[in-house]
Amino acid sequence: MERKALEDLGLEKEAIDKVLNLHHSELEPLKEKVAAKDVEISKLNESSKETQKSIDELAKKAGGNDELKKAFEDFKAEAEQKENAYKQDIKKRDFDALLTSEITKRGGKSIVKKLINYDEFAEVENANEAVAKALDDLRGAEDTKVLFEPVKVDETNVGGSKLGEGETPATVEMPTYF
Numbered sequence: 001m002e003r004k005a006l007e008d009l010g011l012e013k014e015a016i017d018k019v020l021n022l023h024h025s026e027l028e029p030l031k032e033k034v035a036a037k038d039v040e041i042s043k044l045n046e047s048s049k050e051t052q053k054s055i056d057e058l059a060k061k062a063g064g065n066d067e068l069k070k071a072f073e074d075f076k077a078e079a080e081q082k083e084n085a086y087k088q089d090i091k092k093r094d095f096d097a098l099l100t101s102e103i104t105k106r107g108g109k110s111i112v113k114k115l116i117n118y119d120e121f122a123e124v125e126n127a128n129e130a131v132a133k134a135l136d137d138l139r140g141a142e143d144t145k146v147l148f149e150p151v152k153v154d155e156t157n158v159g160g161s162k163l164g165e166g167e168t169p170a171t172v173e174m175p176t177y178f
Contacts, residue, residue, distance in 0.1 A: 026110060030100060037093050044086045051079045092118060095127065102131050106139055108148050115144065 006016040058072045095118055103112050115138060116131070124130045139148040 034097075041090070041093070044089065048083060048086060051082060055079055091122070095121060098127060099131060102128075102135055106135050106148055108135065108139070112138065112144075112147050115147075 003016055003020060006019060011019070055072070055076055058068070058075055096113075099113055099116055103110070112135070116134060121127050121130055121134075138144045
């Protein structure tokens with residue numbers, strides 16, 4: 001969200017400052033979460049590399065020894081489990097990013113994320129469309145539409161001009177970012 005866009009809508013400096021402060025207060029925790037996930041992914045990547053290195057070393061030592069072969073197979077199975085867990089973490093992170101983006105597009109508040117269950121979308125062919133439909137359903141439902149209510153901006157004095165007598169103010173619906 002940029003100050004210029006809000007100024008172009010004719011908002012006063014105080015209102016713009018408040019909107020931007022609210023927007024940034026919502027955005028900063030999300031940025032922190034993304035940074036934490038990136039650190040976690042780096043750690044998982046390092047762990048995966050170490051595991052692969054250990055597998056390769058064990059494979060060289062195994063030769064014809066049955067006991068070492070069994071240890072190798074056990075270790076390989078453990079490595080595959082870690083790899084699957086890593087891939088699942090990546091899928092969850094990507095889903096979280098998709099969900100955050102779609103909620104923001106629809107002007108939803110951050111609490112909306114708590115209403116969406118990842119497991120419902122884990123195996124869906126096109127998660128983007130499924131998430132969009134779920135959010136649109138929430139937005140249209142009587143008990144949750146308040147989480148998406150748009151902000152009404154009065155354009156009676158946009159660009160310094162005022163409406164003439166008998167004219168009604170035009171309103172523009174804008175999504176909330178806080």
